[in-house]
Amino acid sequence: MVVSIKKATDQEKLAAFQNYDAWVFDLDGAPWSHYSNSCRVVRHGYFPRATFRPPGASAPGVIANSLISGIARCAGTIWKGSGLVPGAKEFIELLRSYQKKVFFVTNNATKSRVTNATKLTGLGIAATTAEVYTSSFAAAAYLKTTGFRKKAYVVGEKGLVDELSAAGITCVGGPEHVGKEVDWTEPEPQVEIDPEIGAVVVGLDRYINYYKLQYATTCLVNNSSCMFIACNTDSRGHFSSSQEWAGAGTMVAAIIGSSEREPMLLGKPASFILDHLCATHQISRDKCVVVGDRLDTDILWGNQNGVATCCVLTGVTSEAQLLSPENKVQPKLYVDSLGDFLTVKPLLPTSCTIM
Amino acid sequence: MQVMLRSLPSTRAGARPVRPARKMTPCLAASRSIPRATNEQKIDLLKKVECFIFDCDGVIWLGDKVIEGVPETLDMLRSMGKKVFFVTNNSTKSRAGYMSKFQSLGLDVKAEEIYSSSYAAAAYLESINFQKKVYVIGETGILEELDLKGIRHLGGPSDADKRVTLKSGEFMEHDHGVGAVVVGFDRYINYFKIQYATLCIRENPGCLFIATNRDAVTHLTDAQEWAGNGSMVGAIVGSTKREPIVVGKPSDFMLKNISATLGLRPDQICMVGDRLDTDIMFGKNGGLATSLVLSGVTTEEVLNSPDNKVIPDYVLSKLPDLLTVKESAMVAA
Numbered sequence: 001m002v003v004s005i006k007k008a009t010d011q012e013k014l015a016a017f018q019n020y021d022a023w024v025f026d027l028d029g030a031p032w033s034h035y036s037n038s039c040r041v042v043r044h045g046y047f048p049r050a051t052f053r054p055p056g057a058s059a060p061g062v063i064a065n066s067l068i069s070g071i072a073r074c075a076g077t078i079w080k081g082s083g084l085v086p087g088a089k090e091f092i093e094l095l096r097s098y099q100k101k102v103f104f105v106t107n108n109a110t111k112s113r114v115t116n117a118t119k120l121t122g123l124g125i126a127a128t129t130a131e132v133y134t135s136s137f138a139a140a141a142y143l144k145t146t147g148f149r150k151k152a153y154v155v156g157e158k159g160l161v162d163e164l165s166a167a168g169i170t171c172v173g174g175p176e177h178v179g180k181e182v183d184w185t186e187p188e189p190q191v192e193i194d195p196e197i198g199a200v201v202v203g204l205d206r207y208i209n210y211y212k213l214q215y216a217t218t219c220l221v222n223n224s225s226c227m228f229i230a231c232n233t234d235s236r237g238h239f240s241s242s243q244e245w246a247g248a249g250t251m252v253a254a255i256i257g258s259s260e261r262e263p264m265l266l267g268k269p270a271s272f273i274l275d276h277l278c279a280t281h282q283i284s285r286d287k288c289v290v291v292g293d294r295l296d297t298d299i300l301w302g303n304q305n306g307v308a309t310c311c312v313l314t315g316v317t318s319e320a321q322l323l324s325p326e327n328k329v330q331p332k333l334y335v336d337s338l339g340d341f342l343t344v345k346p347l348l349p350t351s352c353t354i355m
Numbered sequence: 356m357q358v359m360l361r362s363l364p365s366t367r368a369g370a371r372p373v374r375p376a377r378k379m380t381p382c383l384a385a386s387r388s389i390p391r392a393t394n395e396q397k398i399d400l401l402k403k404v405e406c407f408i409f410d411c412d413g414v415i416w417l418g419d420k421v422i423e424g425v426p427e428t429l430d431m432l433r434s435m436g437k438k439v440f441f442v443t444n445n446s447t448k449s450r451a452g453y454m455s456k457f458q459s460l461g462l463d464v465k466a467e468e469i470y471s472s473s474y475a476a477a478a479y480l481e482s483i484n485f486q487k488k489v490y491v492i493g494e495t496g497i498l499e500e501l502d503l504k505g506i507r508h509l510g511g512p513s514d515a516d517k518r519v520t521l522k523s524g525e526f527m528e529h530d531h532g533v534g535a536v537v538v539g540f541d542r543y544i545n546y547f548k549i550q551y552a553t554l555c556i557r558e559n560p561g562c563l564f565i566a567t568n569r570d571a572v573t574h575l576t577d578a579q580e581w582a583g584n585g586s587m588v589g590a591i592v593g594s595t596k597r598e599p600i601v602v603g604k605p606s607d608f609m610l611k612n613i614s615a616t617l618g619l620r621p622d623q624i625c626m627v628g629d630r631l632d633t634d635i636m637f638g639k640n641g642g643l644a645t646s647l648v649l650s651g652v653t654t655e656e657v658l659n660s661p662d663n664k665v666i667p668d669y670v671l672s673k674l675p676d677l678l679t680v681k682e683s684a685m686v687a688a
Contacts, residue, residue, distance in 0.1 A: 182542065190578050206519055208549070208590075210542045210582070217582040235594050236553075242526040245519075246546070246553045246594035254544075257589025258582035260571045 004323060008310075008333040014344045016333060020308065022283040023095055024274070025338075026077045026292030027106035027116065027132075028237070076315045077293050077338060078104075078125065085314050087339020089124050094345060101281055102131060107232040107267040107297070109136035109203030109248065110159040112166070133277065135231035135248075135267030136160040139201050140167035141276055142229065142266050150198025153219050155212050155251050160203045160231065172197060173215065178207040182214065193218050202255060202263065203231035204239075204248040213254055220259040228259070232267035234297070269301035291338065293317050295329040308332045387659050392646075392669040394680050400669055401677065401684040404625040404644055406438040406617055408470075408610075413629030413651020414674055415441065418577050421460040422650055424675025429462065431681050439468055440613060444603040446473040446539030446567035446584065449499035470613065472567035472603030473497045476537045477504045478612055479565065479602045487534025490555050492548050492587055497539045497567070509533070510551065515543035519550060529554040535563035538591055538599065540573060540584040553594040564591065568603035570633075604633050610641035627674060629653055631665040644668050 008016070078088045095102055104120060104127060113132040120127040136156070140163045143152070152164055154174035161174040172194050182189050191214045200216045219226050234247040252263055266272045278285060289308040292298020293315025302309035311331040313319055321327060322334060335341065392400070409415055415425055432439055441464065443453065450469040457464045473496035480489070481504050491497050491511040501508045509530060519527070527547075533555040541548070556562050566588040573583035588599055602608045614621055621642035628634020629651025638645035649655060650673035657663060658670065671677070677684075 184542070188576060188578055190576065206521065206546045208544070208546055210544055213544070213586050214582045217586070218579065221580070233593070235596050240521050240525040245521070246550050246590075249593040250549055250553075250590045251593070253593025254586040254590035257569065257585035257587075257592075258571050260585075 005330060005334065007319075008335050008340075010343050010347065012333055013335070013341050014347050016289065016308075016310065017095075017098075017100075017341065017344045017348070019287065020100070020289040021287040022101040022103065022277070022281065022289070023092075024103045024105055024277065024288065024290045024302075024307075025092075026290070026294065026298045027104045027120075028076060028108065028294070028297075077291055077298075077312050079314075084124060085312075085338050087337065087342050091338055091341045092125055094342070098348070101283065102127075103133060103277055104131060105133045105268065105273055107135045107234055107248075108159075108237065109134060109139070109163075109231040109267070110157045112159050112162045113137050115159070133273045134159070134163065135273075136163040136203055138266035138273050138276070139203070139229050139231050140164045140169060142264075142272060143167065143169055143199060143201075143227075146227075148198065148227075151194060151196045152199045152201050153194075153197045153216055154201050154203075155208065155216050155255065156201065156203035156205050156231070156248075157207075160201065164201065173212060175207075177209075177212050177215070179209075180211040181209070182211055191215055191218060193222070197223075197226060199227035199229055200255070201229045201231070202248065202252050204237070205251050208251055208254070213258060216255050217258040220255070220261050228255070228261050228263040230263035230265045230267075233263075233265055268297050269304060271305040274301075274305050274307055289332075295322065295327065295331075299329050299331045302331075303329065310334060312336070312338055314338070387661075389658055389666065389670055392671055392676070394683070396669060397677055397680045398684050400625065400644065400646070401435065401437075401680065404437070404623060405619055406440065406613070406624045407432060408440045408442055408613065408624060408626050408638075408643070409674070410604075410626075410628035410630070410634045410651075411441055411443050412574055414627055414648050415462070416460055417650070418574075419460075421462060422673055422675065424673070424678060426462055428675045428677055431678065431685070435685065438617060439464075440470050441468060442470045442604065442609060444472045444568035444570055444584075445573065446471060446476070446496050446603070447494040448473065448496040449503075450474050452496055452499065470609055471496065471500075473500045473539060475602040475609050475612070476539065476565055476567050477501050477506060479600070479608055480504065480506055480535060480537075482612070485535060485563075488530060488532045490530070490533045490536045490552055491539070492544065492552055492591070493537065493539030493541050493567070494543075497537055501537075510548065512543065514548050514551070515545070517545065517547035519546050527551065527554060529558070531559055533559055533562060535565055536591070537565045537567065538584070538588050539567040541587050544587050544590070549590050549594060552591055556591070556595045556597060564595065564597050564599040566599035566601045566603075569599075569601055605637040605640065607637070607641045610637070610643065631658070631663060631667070635665050635667045638667075639665070646671060648673050650674070 078085055092102055113129045113134055116132045117127045117129045136159055144167050151170045151172050154161055154171050158175050161171045164171050197219045200219050220228055230252040233249040233252050235249040236244040237247040239245040285306045289310055290298055290302035291310045293312050295317055299309045299311055309331040311334040314337045450466045450471055453469045453471055454466050476497055477500035489508040491508050498511045527550055529551055536552045536555050556564050569585045569588050570583040571585040572580045575581045625644040625646055626638025627646045629648050631653055635645045635647055645667040646669040647667035648671050
């Protein structure tokens, strides 16, 4: 039976603020998660037609109405339109001033943590590399925990190779295999693989081709101890401001189809990022809250991994969708916008370290 | 009917390796030993079966060489009035395209006797009176078969060089008249095709998602195994979260289409193949008689292993073994 929840009251927001020591913000929907560097109204005559709705959406929500402008493509937890959600920056600063830890998580494997942190800081939210979690970093971190010493075959883009290399892992493939083809005119065409490959790591790859599929498949099939790592398996993502594009789930499922092996998933909604974050920063699970705008990723992720969840309505999920009887994913609390948490400020005891 | 469905990777909590579950049944007292078909059994087979469906690789030919005795066997069957079909899950060529392979091997066949998965896709669309357009991920074989059925199509090899750059505000248009996406083996798969197919399936109401086959492996050369259409189909399953209608083996569409065309009951048709989990299973699921040949990938050891649950009706070392009863069978016919 679905328990219907109500929007968080000031008391509930205050309780959340006081109780949770680690706030994990969803970064997906950030302007730079698009390949363009800024999020603008689409001006050049491409007007998005009425498109699909997110799975499970039963009523026209935020997306359908905002298709015309494309601005909502940048909508998320921290972003709205071409700027930050009003109050988001201030709330994050408030959290920090009360010694709360803040993290930013994205499933996008194509940009490194450093890039994400730099962009956040540039837009007014100070962030360190260690506070950013990408699914590419998760893959690299996982391999490190296994004491991985071999090479990794990468089906993915530069950001993924960067994170693996930063972890000291030698990579084969990635951008170097863009445009590589099998020569079918040769008498005996073949794809030879590096025998030192001990893992195939897959993230979004706009340059996917048969050569890479064959290379990855051969690594996995010829060597049953070769690991199969998926950064994320999202079926789609907002890679341009006007449309959703096939996501990393495509590349992963392609390799499952030919290798008949199942990957280990590191990004959301697997627990690895939360495990790593809690272990590294000595936070207990019950003191952690995930804040996001997507029920089927962020909120489900937190719920499935024993972490409290807060849904915001500045992104893809509308109140109607959240409260619909068909929705089975319930966050612990929800607010219209991250900025709404600022109402707790006057209710808080004075911080010992005033910023 | 067993259709090889693949679910999306499980979203498991925890960083434990995810391995496919293997059901190992307890080893029975002694492994069995299924004998080769006796002469009586062969005569019986030739008496009751009116149509033989052959998998090609491992049954008719091995790589680029026809198995010795096969042409004579086919002649015998034809002279007995039996119908023959050659089935292949490979969609890259049309039936007419495969003719040249058969002819180069000295096999006299008609295009109508070849049942490729490229043909199966077109035949399926014809069977549902499909009137819209098709977006094709695949090679020329599918396009040629669609042309022969008068079905309009886009995509295919002409999208091989298309690139997605994802510049600021990039938006991919797609044809809203596409009512089906057909995915076949495609050595020129790319992100453009994946995205185009995804848009059609997601946004065109009622758009069908059809796969010629889902074989993980395809045999293009002898030196190594090659990633098969299972990966192209997997890609589209991954982006749409929809499962396809499979028209090739092991789906029974081909069998139903053949038996309907010939007006035969399933038990009057025999599936002859070298793979237990596809050919023989395929035949059994369709209610056909089944005959395993040991001239391809399956060994006697695998057949008799306690882990094997698929028991064919007949076992031959190779198809030309039927020639040993040629005279008796011809007399009886």
